[in-house]
Amino acid sequence: GGALLLPLERSVLAAGQNRMAESALPAPFTVPFTPPPVASKVRSEGITDYYSLTMREQATQILPGYQTRIWGYNGSFPGPTLDVQQGREVVVRQINSLPSTHPILGYTPTTSTHLHGSASLPQFDGYASDVTYPGSWKDYRYPNSQGSRTLWYHDHGVHHTASNVYMGLAGMYRMHDPLEQSLPIPQGYYDVPLIVTDAMFDATGQLLYDDNDQSGVFGDVILVNGRPWPVMKVERRKYRFRILNASVARSYRWQLDSGEPLVVIATDAGLMTAPQSVKSLLHGNAERYEVIIDFAKYAIGRRVTLRNLSPKNNVDYTNTNKVMAFDVVAKASSISHNSIPSVLNPYNHIMALTPTDTTPTRTMALVRQSGEWTINGQTWADVVASGYTRALANPALNAVEVWEIHNDSGGWHHPMHIHLVDFKVLDREFDRNGVRVPPRPPERGAKDVVYVGENERVRLITQFGPHRGRYMIHCHNLVHEDHDMMGQFTVGEGGYDPITTAPARPLP
Ligand code: C2O
Ligand code: CU
Numbered sequence: 001g002g003a004l005l006l007p008l009e010r011s012v013l014a015a016g017q018n019r020m021a022e023s024a025l026p027a028p029f030t031v032p033f034t035p036p037p038v039a040s041k042v043r044s045e046g047i048t049d050y051y052s053l054t055m056r057e058q059a060t061q062i063l064p065g066y067q068t069r070i071w072g073y074n075g076s077f078p079g080p081t082l083d084v085q086q087g088r089e090v091v092v093r094q095i096n097s098l099p100s101t102h103p104i105l106g107y108t109p110t111t112s113t114h115l116h117g118s119a120s121l122p123q124f125d126g127y128a129s130d131v132t133y134p135g136s137w138k139d140y141r142y143p144n145s146q147g148s149r150t151l152w153y154h155d156h157g158v159h160h161t162a163s164n165v166y167m168g169l170a171g172m173y174r175m176h177d178p179l180e181q182s183l184p185i186p187q188g189y190y191d192v193p194l195i196v197t198d199a200m201f202d203a204t205g206q207l208l209y210d211d212n213d214q215s216g217v218f219g220d221v222i223l224v225n226g227r228p229w230p231v232m233k234v235e236r237r238k239y240r241f242r243i244l245n246a247s248v249a250r251s252y253r254w255q256l257d258s259g260e261p262l263v264v265i266a267t268d269a270g271l272m273t274a275p276q277s278v279k280s281l282l283h284g285n286a287e288r289y290e291v292i293i294d295f296a297k298y299a300i301g302r303r304v305t306l307r308n309l310s311p312k313n314n315v316d317y318t319n320t321n322k323v324m325a326f327d328v329v330a331k332a333s334s335i336s337h338n339s340i341p342s343v344l345n346p347y348n349h350i351m352a353l354t355p356t357d358t359t360p361t362r363t364m365a366l367v368r369q370s371g372e373w374t375i376n377g378q379t380w381a382d383v384v385a386s387g388y389t390r391a392l393a394n395p396a397l398n399a400v401e402v403w404e405i406h407n408d409s410g411g412w413h414h415p416m417h418i419h420l421v422d423f424k425v426l427d428r429e430f431d432r433n434g435v436r437v438p439p440r441p442p443e444r445g446a447k448d449v450v451y452v453g454e455n456e457r458v459r460l461i462t463q464f465g466p467h468r469g470r471y472m473i474h475c476h477n478l479v480h481e482d483h484d485m486m487g488q489f490t491v492g493e494g495g496y497d498p499i500t501t502a503p504a505r506p507l508p
Contacts, residue, residue, distance in 0.1 A: 019208065020201045022318055025221060026064055026228050029325035033232035035193055036172060036225050039080035047089050051082060054095040055111060055169060062226060066205025071098055071167035077226045078195045078246065079171025084144055086177035095137040095507065102163060104209060109134060109164060110157050115173060116286060117151030117268060117448055118142055119420055122469030126156040127498035128486065129384060136504040148180035149270035150242045150288040162248050162478035163209055166217055170246045180271060184339045186240035186292065194243045197223045198250045198320065212315065214483040216249025220317035224324045231325040236296045237332035243291055245283045249477045253309040255280040260297055263340055266290035267445030269422035271345035276441040280309060284415035284451035286476035289442060292340055295328050302328045313412055350422045350446045353400060353461045361402040362393050366452065367409045372484050373475065379484035392473065395464040397492035404459050407452045414452045414480065419471040420491065422446040423462035431455045449476055469495025
């Protein structure tokens with residue numbers, strides 16, 4: 001079933017045709033770095049803060065000298081950062097003021113906003129088929145009762161997520177809590193979002209979209225916070241970078257050209273038990289890593305660059321091995337919050353889970369079948385065709401389960417995301433050789449996305465809650481997600497209907 005639902009995306013760029021000449025692109029490390037703008041509240045009432053974001057088309061400068069048509073929350077590429085305190089409820093009004101059709105691909109941009117990393121109620125989770133049409137709006141309500149973490153919001157509209165996010169519908173959401181705020185790690189001005197995406201432009205500066213036969217969209221320009229290969233001025237002290245890979249399909253392996261380590265302090269779901277110092281860091285789609293870089297190690301005048309040692313499956317271009325540069329320009333103007341404690345968060349209950357002989361185990365097998373990417377042979381079109389009843393799993397509320405993700409298909413890696421929950425990666429088996437090895441050091445924190453490499457089998461453990469209802473699981477290579485590597489699981493019996501409980505309304 002589901003033939004009528006096949007997405008409209010197709011290759012719009014024949015073999016290099018119309019791509020902006022590399023000589024016309026800015027030289028790496030010439031465009032100044034900026035953080036994304038910060039969203040302001042519309043109002044507060046009691047424990048609730050209200051925000052309003054309008055998705056709209058906007059012409060904006062990404063490449064010097066060009067105006068690029070993007071779709072942005074409040075017209076911003078990427079969207080504004082929401083800074084939120086644990087325990088304060090947030091309501092975000094998402095207004096879809098996008099044009100009625102995509103400029104190249106021709107589809108109607110129906111949207112559904114997911115707050116990735118949030119244990120949201122089903123009707124506020126950005127369920128793919130819970131769509132808001134251009135000219136309508138929906139209020140999303142978030143309890144923010146989880147621990148501090150780096151979240152992000154992005155579009156999740158059914159079968160058009162890749163192109164909607166590629167056009168700019170993504171932004172960061174930082175949740176703070178008293179534990180995090182009591183630590184001597186960099187905060188405030190020294191706590192810096194790095195939203196990394198890749199893009200390709202035509203000769204007039206417009207975004208080009210080519211899904212490479214449903215494998216992935218790959219740009220020849222690396223953008224950090226919407227700036228091509230920017231250069232940031234830094235002081236001689238520690239900085240905390242919240243790195244979000246918001247690319248549609250590209251994975252990265254970060255490394256500093258100085259040979260100094262990156263110190264990972266937080267994963268998708270917040271602070272790790274203990275920091276992990278690494279020479280390079282593999283970063284799949286939608287994962288978040290908070291990383292400390294210590295610029296006190298360098299003299300004033302030194303330039304340090306962040307490189308990308310490209311993992312397999314990427315389509316690479318001349319400068320996709322470069323990301324951004326840091327110019328050390330001044331001594332530290334503040335040395336408070338300039339250290340990394342050896343214990344960060346010892347209290348995360350997910351990290352304390354361990355399987356027993358009676359822990360239920362389920363397998364999710366990732367396979368490409370008749371051109372579509374599937375999970376246990378199912379696609380999202382199958383879910384739609386079933387009237388949203390078909391599910392890959394039905395864990396009881398608060399059940400602890402082990403899920404084994406098998407990527408036996410070969411040829412691709414899949415960054416798999418499970419909605420609602422945080423999980424602990426238990427181990428990984430390569431090439432079905434029966435040997436389970438511990439997760440990589442940067443994966444030893446609570447997560448909601450796990451990189452499942454070619455021929456790998458990854459085991460994770462989680463607890464299903466705190467809400468009942470239907471939630472999605474999918475590959476976060478957004479082209480795979482749209483084509484159609486997404487399914488759902490139901491937690492407990494009942495729960496809110498994610499589609500009909502909170503209908504989108506026409507603009508007033
Ligand atoms: Cu970040 Cu279901 O997505
Ligand atoms: Cu995938």
